[in-house]
């Protein structure tokens with residue numbers, strides 16, 4: 001089982017143990033720094049910590065922690081050049097499975113500039129991107145994201161995350177992969193299953209987005225087990241628990 005979007009740097013060893021025991025083998029962790037950044041070196045340190053420290057920490061509990069790095073829209077107050085330079089290095093060394101999470105939040109000029117540049121880097125290097133959509137103003141921000149994506153990157157490289165029933169019709173006919181985040185305050189298991197039931201299992205990835213905010217490290221296994229209990233086909237369940245993510249991220 002794969003949890004495709006987390007922030008494991010802010011989680012405990014106990015979470016890794018619970019996740020592994022509940023059937024999760026692989027977890028993708030994304031960059032996000034929850035506090036004001038004094039400069040870009042602080043952010044680079046955050047990225048290096050995920051890559052070199054949290055992966056080891058997870059491994060001790062049996063979790064294969066894959067890494068997505070990039071400049072989160074909430075972290076766009078820094079000079080991004082040092083981070084771009086390092087993204088190229090991580091991509092070349094095959095140290096990351098995607099650039100992420102990136103996107104737009106408050107629609108500031110810095111966010112647009114940094115989001116666009118990261119889409120260009122991803123397209124140029126044929127790297128996958130994990131794109132965040134905000135809790136507030138989701139529909140409007142998603143429209144902006146779509147416009148930026150369609151102008152700057154092959155849509156097959158893109159997963160747009162935190163999709164819910166209010167915006168799904170805006171993306172279901174596009175070529176992106178779509179992420180469903182089952183998390184307290186965002187979406188519960190039943191809502192995720194409603195979407196899969198209505199739109200099919202082919203296009204979706206599941207994740208918990210565990211972070212420093214209220215989170216459930218077992219939300220993916222709970223969703224998968226509920227699908228099993230409800231007698232959905234094994235081959236369909238396998239798509240959202242494993243197959244779609246391994247194919248998309250080349251795991």
Ligand SMILES: [Zn+2]
Pocket residue numbers: 005006007030032101132209
């Ligand atoms: Zn996230």
